[in-house]
Amino acid sequence: MATRILIGFAGLAAGVAIGLVLAWVTLPVDAPPPVRATAPDSPAPARLDTDVAVATTLDDTLRLPGNFRQTAALYELLADADIPSLERLLAEAGTLPSSHDATAARTIIYSRFVELDPERALADVLARGGPDQERYVQTVLEHWAEIDHDGALDKAETLPDRQRRDAAIAVLIARDDLPTVEQRAIAARFSIEPVLGRLRAETTMRSDPALAWRDALAQMSAGQEQNAVLRRIANEWIDRDPHAAMAAVAAMPDQTTARYLRTALMRHWMDADRDAAIAWALAEPASPQRDTLLAEAAEFLAQTSPRQALQLATGLDATGKRRVIAVTLLAWARRDPEAAIKAVAEVDDAEVAEALYWELSSIWAGRDPGAAATWLASSDLAGEPLRRALRGVLVRWAGDDPQAAASWLDTTPDELRERHIAHVLHPLARQDARGAFAWLWSQGVETRRQSVGPLMYSLANHSPTVALDLFAGIRDAQARTQAMEGILHGWSQSDPERAARYLLGPGAEFLSLMSSPVAAWVAVDPSAAVAFIDEVPPGPERDAATRVAIVQLVEHDASLADAALAEDLYARIEDAESRTRAAYVLAGHFEDHDEERAEQYRAAAGLDR
Numbered sequence: 095m096a097t098r099i100l101i102g103f104a105g106l107a108a109g110v111a112i113g114l115v116l117a118w119v120t121l122p123v124d125a126p127p128p129v130r131a132t133a134p135d136s137p138a139p140a141r142l143d144t145d146v147a148v149a150t151t152l153d154d155t156l157r158l159p160g161n162f163r164q165t166a167a168l169y170e171l172l173a174d175a176d177i178p179s180l181e182r183l184l185a186e187a188g189t190l191p192s193s194h195d196a197t198a199a200r201t202i203i204y205s206r207f208v209e210l211d212p213e214r215a216l217a218d219v220l221a222r223g224g225p226d227q228e229r230y231v232q233t234v235l236e237h238w239a240e241i242d243h244d245g246a247l248d249k250a251e252t253l254p255d256r257q258r259r260d261a262a263i264a265v266l267i268a269r270d271d272l273p274t275v276e277q278r279a280i281a282a283r284f285s286i287e288p289v290l291g292r293l294r295a296e297t298t299m300r301s302d303p304a305l306a307w308r309d310a311l312a313q314m315s316a317g318q319e320q321n322a323v324l325r326r327i328a329n330e331w332i333d334r335d336p337h338a339a340m341a342a343v344a345a346m347p348d349q350t351t352a353r354y355l356r357t358a359l360m361r362h363w364m365d366a367d368r369d370a371a372i373a374w375a376l377a378e379p380a381s382p383q384r385d386t387l388l389a390e391a392a393e394f395l396a397q398t399s400p401r402q403a404l405q406l407a408t409g410l411d412a413t414g415k416r417r418v419i420a421v422t423l424l425a426w427a428r429r430d431p432e433a434a435i436k437a438v439a440e441v442d443d444a445e446v447a448e449a450l451y452w453e454l455s456s457i458w459a460g461r462d463p464g465a466a467a468t469w470l471a472s473s474d475l476a477g478e479p480l481r482r483a484l485r486g487v488l489v490r491w492a493g494d495d496p497q498a499a500a501s502w503l504d505t506t507p508d509e510l511r512e513r514h515i516a517h518v519l520h521p522l523a524r525q526d527a528r529g530a531f532a533w534l535w536s537q538g539v540e541t542r543r544q545s546v547g548p549l550m551y552s553l554a555n556h557s558p559t560v561a562l563d564l565f566a567g568i569r570d571a572q573a574r575t576q577a578m579e580g581i582l583h584g585w586s587q588s589d590p591e592r593a594a595r596y597l598l599g600p601g602a603e604f605l606s607l608m609s610s611p612v613a614a615w616v617a618v619d620p621s622a623a624v625a626f627i628d629e630v631p632p633g634p635e636r637d638a639a640t641r642v643a644i645v646q647l648v649e650h651d652a653s654l655a656d657a658a659l660a661e662d663l664y665a666r667i668e669d670a671e672s673r674t675r676a677a678y679v680l681a682g683h684f685e686d687h688d689e690e691r692a693e694q695y696r697a698a699a700g701l702d703r
Contacts, residue, residue: 208237232264239268303331385414396425431458451483463491496522547580554584586614637672648683
């Protein structure tokens with residue numbers, strides 16, 4: 095007969111009130127009740143102020159010092175309790191502040207309740223209800239089955255479907271000593287034959303996992319239930335005979351599960367016997383699955399012996415080699431990013447090396463971005479690998495401390511600084527817009543011109559007022575134009591009307607940039623934007639804005655109303671070249687659903703049929 099597993103008392107952390115916890119204690123079913131913590135004729139130990147003479151409540155037992163004394167007191171209390179006392183204690187358990195305490199107490203109490211009156215114990219569980227009701231139904235039925243499994247099964251028949259099934263399973267678990275014929279009869283009676291296969295396999299696997307594996311394959315239907323049982327058997331088997339376990343898993347019917355399970359078992363085996371697991375994996379036939387297993391081995395090995403892990407890549411095909419190298423260096427970098435990134439120089443695959451420089455430098459930047467950036471800048475890296483790696487460091491660094499990243503960039507050669515200034519400039523602007531602008535203006539002329547547009551776009555997206563205020567201090571004509579393009583583009587994302595009207599007033603010198611806010615305005619309010627175009631002075635600026643508005647109106651399968659607005663705008667264009675370009679757009683729009691109009695605009699654009 096199965097041994098009874100009881101839940102006992104255990105102490106909470108030192109300095110905290112002692113409580114019930116789920117400490118598993120294995121006792122035979124017929125074990126005698128626990129004895130007192132001290133023999134009757136022994137000297138009484140020193141008592142704490144919280145001790146009580148006789149425990150009559152759960153709270154009394156919890157106030158005793160030490161797990162053993164708590165457990166002994168609880169069992170002594172239950173040994174003499176009648177049914178009303180048990181019901182009172184169950185009610186008290188529900189008031190305990192910890193759910194773990196309540197669960198442990200109720201489980202122990204129900205084990206005693208079943209000995210006195212199993213029918214009434216089950217009735218108490220059902221009457222109390224609660225989210226853990228199914229747990230206690232199973233507890234009661236398991237104890238009942240050890241006393242009278244026929245009576246427990248008869249009672250299980252009366253329960254609702256879900257509880258009926260779980261109760262029958264509880265009986266089978268408690269009475270795994272029943273003959274196979276009787277177990278099958280119970281399973282058939284409650285329609286839980288697949289569960290019986292699982293229970294039998296799990297019982298057998300502890301003594302003979304190979305037999306349990308064969309039984310699970312022979313007696314269970316393929317599917318999730320069988321896969322779950324096979325996983326449990328394999329986890330038991332891998333400790334006894336890993337070679338056999340791995341071979342069995344490889345032959346599983348469900349190969350998707352097999353691949354996943356072999357990877358998990360490889361990790362377990364590596365933990366137990368690293369050299370044996372690696373030797374086995376290397377001896378496997380070449381395949382993507384072997385590459386996966388070796389990658390698992392390499393990741394584990396890299397924690398202590400990264401150089402040895404890299405050697406696992408020897409002899410693998412390109413894909414397998416890349417995987418082993420990548421997982422090794424990434425695992426190594428989590429422990430020593432500087433050593434890992436320096437080892438990339440030994441990788442003979444340029445594509446892999448470039449990707450690794452970027453990833454490893456980002457990891458290093460999480461610990462010491464200054465050291466990572468300085469090493470990269472002085473390394474033999476060049477071209478795109480250097481740009482990508484340094485970009486990864488600076489983006490991460492600037493996200494945490496843009497001022498420090500900016501100060502570091504100021505120490506680098508002009509060419510490097512110009513290439514990477516944007517990665518620091520924008521995070522710095524989010525922290526201090528004026529400081530970021532001042533830092534940019536401390537750079538060379540070309541750097542200012544290249545970066546001021548994106549900076550102003552970012553600032554105008556959040557505060558056009560700040561962007562315009564900073565713009566007022568720019569004297570370089572080319573930089574002013576770049577800055578205003580950025581401002582208008584950023585401003586148009588939030589308020590295209592105000593951006594457009596600014597160009598009719600204070601920003602009149604940049605009227606040629608009117609197309610940007612007009613295009614954004616048409617996208618959100620076509621009628622208002624088209625009406626505004628009439629306010630733009632006649633000339634090339636108005637024609638350019640008109641043409642952009644036409645494109646915006648028709649390029650996304652515009653409605654008939656938008657198409658009519660586009661045609662109206664076309665009629666207003668004065669410049670011949672602009673009319674030709676707009677006609678080309680309209681011809682393309684109408685060619686799929688209005689051939690007559692399409693032909694009209696093709697002719698205006700000078701296009702052949």
